[in-house]
Amino acid sequence: MGKISLIFFKSDCIGCHSCEIACKQEHGLGVGPRLVKVIEKAPDFIPIYCHHCADAPCKNACPVEAISRNNQGIVLIDNDLCIGCKACVEACPFGAMQFDEDREIAVKCDMCIERLKNNEEPACALACPTHCIILGDMKDISDRIEKRAMEEKKRL
Numbered sequence: 001m002g003k004i005s006l007i008f009f010k011s012d013c014i015g016c017h018s019c020e021i022a023c024k025q026e027h028g029l030g031v032g033p034r035l036v037k038v039i040e041k042a043p044d045f046i047p048i049y050c051h052h053c054a055d056a057p058c059k060n061a062c063p064v065e066a067i068s069r070n071n072q073g074i075v076l077i078d079n080d081l082c083i084g085c086k087a088c089v090e091a092c093p094f095g096a097m098q099f100d101e102d103r104e105i106a107v108k109c110d111m112c113i114e115r116l117k118n119n120e121e122p123a124c125a126l127a128c129p130t131h132c133i134i135l136g137d138m139k140d141i142s143d144r145i146e147k148r149a150m151e152e153k154k155r156l
Contacts, residue, residue, distance in 0.1 A: 003072055003073035003137060003138070004072050004073060004074070004111065004116075004135060004136060004137050005052065005073070005135070005136070005137070005138060005141060006049065006050075006052070006109070006111055006122065006124075006125070006133065006134070006135050007133070007134045007135075007141055007145075008047040008049060008132055008133050008134075009132040009133075009134070009148075010044060010045065010046055010047060010132070011044075011132075012130045012131070012132035013038060013044075013045040013046075013047055013130065013132050014045065014129070014130055015038055015040055015045035016129060017038055018124075018127040018128055018129060019036050019038065019047070019123075019124035019125075019127055019128055019133060020034050020036055020037055020038060020124075021127065022123040022124055022126065022127030023035045023036050023109075023123055023124050025123065026112055026115070026122075026123035027107075029100075029107075030102070032098075032100065032101060032102070033098035033099065033100045033107050034098060035049075035050070035096075035098065035107060035108060035109045035110075036048070036049045036096075036109060036124050037049075047132075047133075048094060048095055048096055049094070049096055049109055049124075050075065050092075050094065050096040050097070050108045050109035051094055051096070052069075052073055052074055052075045052109075052111070053075065054073070056069065056075045057091040057092060057093060058075065058088035058089075058091050058092050058097055058106075058108070059075060059088075060091065061087040061088050061090070061091035062087060062088050063083075063085060063087060064081055064082070064083055065081070066078045066079075066081035066082040066083070066106075067088060070113075072116075074110060074111050074113060075108070076110055076113070077105070077106055077107065077108060077110075079103075079105050082105040082106055084099070084104040084105050084106070086099055086106065088106050088108075089106055092108075096108055096109065111135065112124075121135060122135055
């Protein structure tokens with residue numbers, strides 16, 4: 001698989017927060033930082049997550065180059081290099097970067113990279129009861145969106 005993306009269908013989100021819980025469990029996060037979060041903005045629920053931007057503002061803002069993109073397009077933080085200056089947190093246009101006060105480092109979604117290496121879905125996608133989280137390359141995502149739209153059309 002080449003460059004991959006994580007897409008949320010906010011229209012299908014029911015606000016159950018299963019994605020948040022699964023993410024916290026997967027990454028051993030306690031109270032505080034959430035790598036994916038769902039906010040309620042009546043009448044909808046809006047997922048807030050890292051978009052792994054092609055020209056990532058967080059990466060550009062980091063003064064010590066602790067943030068990089070791998071060959072799949074996943075934006076990653078090197079915890080050993082992060083100095084906790086919060087420049088990346090401020091630069092993120094989606095509010096997806098968090099600051100872990102206990103460890104004094106920035107944290108963000110890494111698409112569950114260890115799970116991906118084992119050909120497993122990210123924890124958030126696996127836990128979502130409405131399957132509104134899709135992971136894949138853009139061709140795969142486009143195909144799945146088209147299939148989903150056709151299934152929806154059949155239901156109407």
